[in-house]
Amino acid sequence: xxxxxxxxxxxxxxxxxxxxxxxxxxxxxxxxxxxxxxxxxxxxxxxxxxxxxxxxxxxxxxxxxxxxxxxxxxxxxxxxxxxxxxxxxxxxxxxxxxxxxxxxxxxxxxxxxxxxxxxxxxxxxxxxxxxxxxxxxxxxxxxxxxxxxxxxxxxxxxxxxxxxxxxxxxxxxxxxxxxxxxxxxxxxxxxxxxxxxxxxxxxxxxxxxxxxxxxxxxxxxxxxxxxxxxxxxxxxxxxxxxxxxxxxxxxxxxxxxxxxxxxxxxxxxxxxxxxxxxxxxxxxxxxxxxxxxxxxxxxxxxxxxxxxxxxxxxxxxxxxxxxxxxxxxxxxxxxxxxxxxxxxxxxxxxxxxxxxxxxxxxxxxxxxxxxxxxxxxxxxxxxxxxxx
Amino acid sequence: xxxxxxxxxxxxxxxxxxxxxxxxxxxxxxxxxxxxxxxxxxxxxxxxxxxxxxxxxxxxxxxxxxxxxxxxxxxxxxxxxxxxxxxxxxxxxxxxxxxxxxxxxxxxxxxxxxxxxxxxxxxxxxxxxxxxxxxxxxxxxxxxxxxxxxxxxxxxxxx
Numbered sequence: 236x237x238x239x240x241x242x243x244x245x246x247x248x249x250x251x252x253x254x255x256x257x258x259x260x261x262x263x264x265x266x267x268x269x270x271x272x273x274x275x276x277x278x279x280x281x282x283x284x285x286x287x288x289x290x291x292x293x294x295x296x297x298x299x300x301x302x303x304x305x306x307x308x309x310x311x312x313x314x315x316x317x318x319x320x321x322x323x324x325x326x327x328x329x330x331x332x333x334x335x336x337x338x339x340x341x342x343x344x345x346x347x348x349x350x351x352x353x354x355x356x357x358x359x360x361x362x363x364x365x366x367x368x369x370x371x372x373x374x375x376x377x378x379x380x381x382x383x384x385x386x387x388x389x390x391x392x393x394x395x396x397x398x399x400x401x402x403x404x405x406x407x408x409x410x411x412x413x414x415x416x417x418x419x420x421x422x423x424x425x426x427x428x429x430x431x432x433x434x435x436x437x438x439x440x441x442x443x444x445x446x447x448x449x450x451x452x453x454x455x456x457x458x459x460x461x462x463x464x465x466x467x468x469x470x471x472x473x474x475x476x477x478x479x480x481x482x483x484x485x486x487x488x489x490x491x492x493x494x495x496x497x498x499x500x501x502x503x504x505x506x507x508x509x510x511x512x513x514x515x516x517x518x519x520x521x522x523x524x525x526x527x528x529x530x531x532x533x534x535x536x537x538x539x540x541x542x543x544x545x546x547x548x549x550x551x552x553x554x555x556x557x558x559x560x561x562x563x564x565x566x567x568x569x570x571x572x573x574x575x576x577x578x579x580x581x582x583x584x585x586x587x588x589x590x591x592x593x594x595x596x597x598x599x600x601x602x603x604x605x606x607x608x609x610x611x612x613x614x615x616x617x618x619x620x621x622x623x
Numbered sequence: 624x625x626x627x628x629x630x631x632x633x634x635x636x637x638x639x640x641x642x643x644x645x646x647x648x649x650x651x652x653x654x655x656x657x658x659x660x661x662x663x664x665x666x667x668x669x670x671x672x673x674x675x676x677x678x679x680x681x682x683x684x685x686x687x688x689x690x691x692x693x694x695x696x697x698x699x700x701x702x703x704x705x706x707x708x709x710x711x712x713x714x715x716x717x718x719x720x721x722x723x724x725x726x727x728x729x730x731x732x733x734x735x736x737x738x739x740x741x742x743x744x745x746x747x748x749x750x751x752x753x754x755x756x757x758x759x760x761x762x763x764x765x766x767x768x769x770x771x772x773x774x775x776x777x778x779x780x781x782x
Contacts, residue, residue: 607636
């Protein structure tokens with residue numbers, strides 16, 4: 236009989252599975268729950284985008300594309316990055332279409348890391364960075380963002396975290412789950428720390444189109460930063476295309492050529508039908524972005540005000556579609572608070588500990604839900620906290 | 624202000640309290656604004672869209688193309704103002720193209736609608752001809768899809 240302990244990769248086996256499996260299992264078995272747990276848009280992909288995909292299938296475009304993606308799509312992405320964020324990339328050598336933003340992040344990490352390298356990761360943030368760094372043989376250095384800094388990476392804390400082994404910084408802004416963003420001035424300050432170093436940046440800009448009040452600035456647009464930035468992004472959040480699994484990575488040619496090798500051997504190419512959909516999105520989807528952003532913004536203001544009225548201390552997010560209220564004042568752990576909210580008030584939100592120990596005392600609330608759903612959830616949260 | 628109108632056009636059940644939170648305004652200010660719009664006729668009414676098939680109620684709708692003799696002063700307005708008074712008439716639109724009016728008529732049975740068109744609409748003095756198109760199935764009305772019962776299938780457990 237085979238001994239799995241001896242055949243499985245020790246590195247993979249050492250990765251911790253999600254710590255909140257129990258919570259989601261509990262949620263799955265319950266009825267009449269108002270859940271605010273989903274981390275993806277509640278909009279359906281706009282029809283003209285779906286139609287473009289259908290037409291590509293009708294025309295029999297079911298072949299592989301070139302590894303880096305179709306020329307049209309890469310040129311479209313280059314034009315889009317220039318038009319929306321003032322970034323200049325050579326479509327032929329500096330852009331690769333990936334299977335979602337997640338593959339883009341993985342490729343960026345694997346293209347840069349050697350065993351022993353350190354990677355600075357501001358947390359809380361998307362949960363994949365540290366495991367992927369570990370799998371690539373690197374050491375994640377988790378830098379806890381503080382509410383008094385509005386969950387922003389500050390130049391002082393970055394500077395203190397850099398060592399001779401630091402290979403790159405993950406820049407996860409607009410941030411999931413806090414909704415924090417970095418302004419141009421704040422990015423300038425980060426750039427001033429990095430300029431004299433050889434530290435690269437992996438900038439995860441998947442929520443770039445979902446900022447409220449001011450447009451997103453990419454670190455790659457700050458002087459001298461383009462050459463050290465790997466920009467990972469995608470179509471999931473901006474165009475409500477999560478299930479299409481389409482993203483991209485943009486980086487200077489010497490980095491891109493390495494990432495392309497990884498992509499070529501692991502993936503071959505991103506799904507062709509999704510590439511045709513993405514081309515339509517990028518060419519004719521600006522109005523869709525605007526419509527969805529306006530709707531998220533209404534919900535953001537509503538929910539923030541509602542939580543504040545209930546007495547919850549809640550950082551006002553400027554990006555993405557999450558709230559990250561502090562719940563520690565009730566004397567319960569995040570897990571206890573969320574489990575009791577679920578059991579006693581039939582309302583589900585994600586314990587902050589889903590993002591690691593830094594999330595203790597917090598919870599993530601998604602507002603990718605209808606206004607009625609949010610209203611009902613607020614009512615239930617209100618009743619619950621007043622009972623504590 | 625138009626964004627508030629767009630929000631309540633899409634969802635008439637939004638309360639002044641909810642709107643006040645969404646737009647950072649006082650509840651009283653929102654109430655006054657809505658009242659003003661109602662007085663000015665900007666807000667004309669609020670309705671609930673019902674799928675009568677699902678409710679088990681027989682309901683027949685037809686779209687009637689109407690051509691009229693439009694000689695004479697204000698012929699179009701006169702005609703429209705007259706026929707809109709019939710409770711069977713749900714909508715009246717002046718159209719460009721091959722006919723003058725599109726009139727939506729509702730009744731409990733085909734016979735009832737046909738009777739109304741024959742007896743009340745076609746017999747109007749100004750009417751030259753009518754063409755009746757019965758609506759067989761509703762797929763979408765006022766931005767809302769009919770015959771959809773799709774649950775929220777987004778998975779929760781992806782962080």
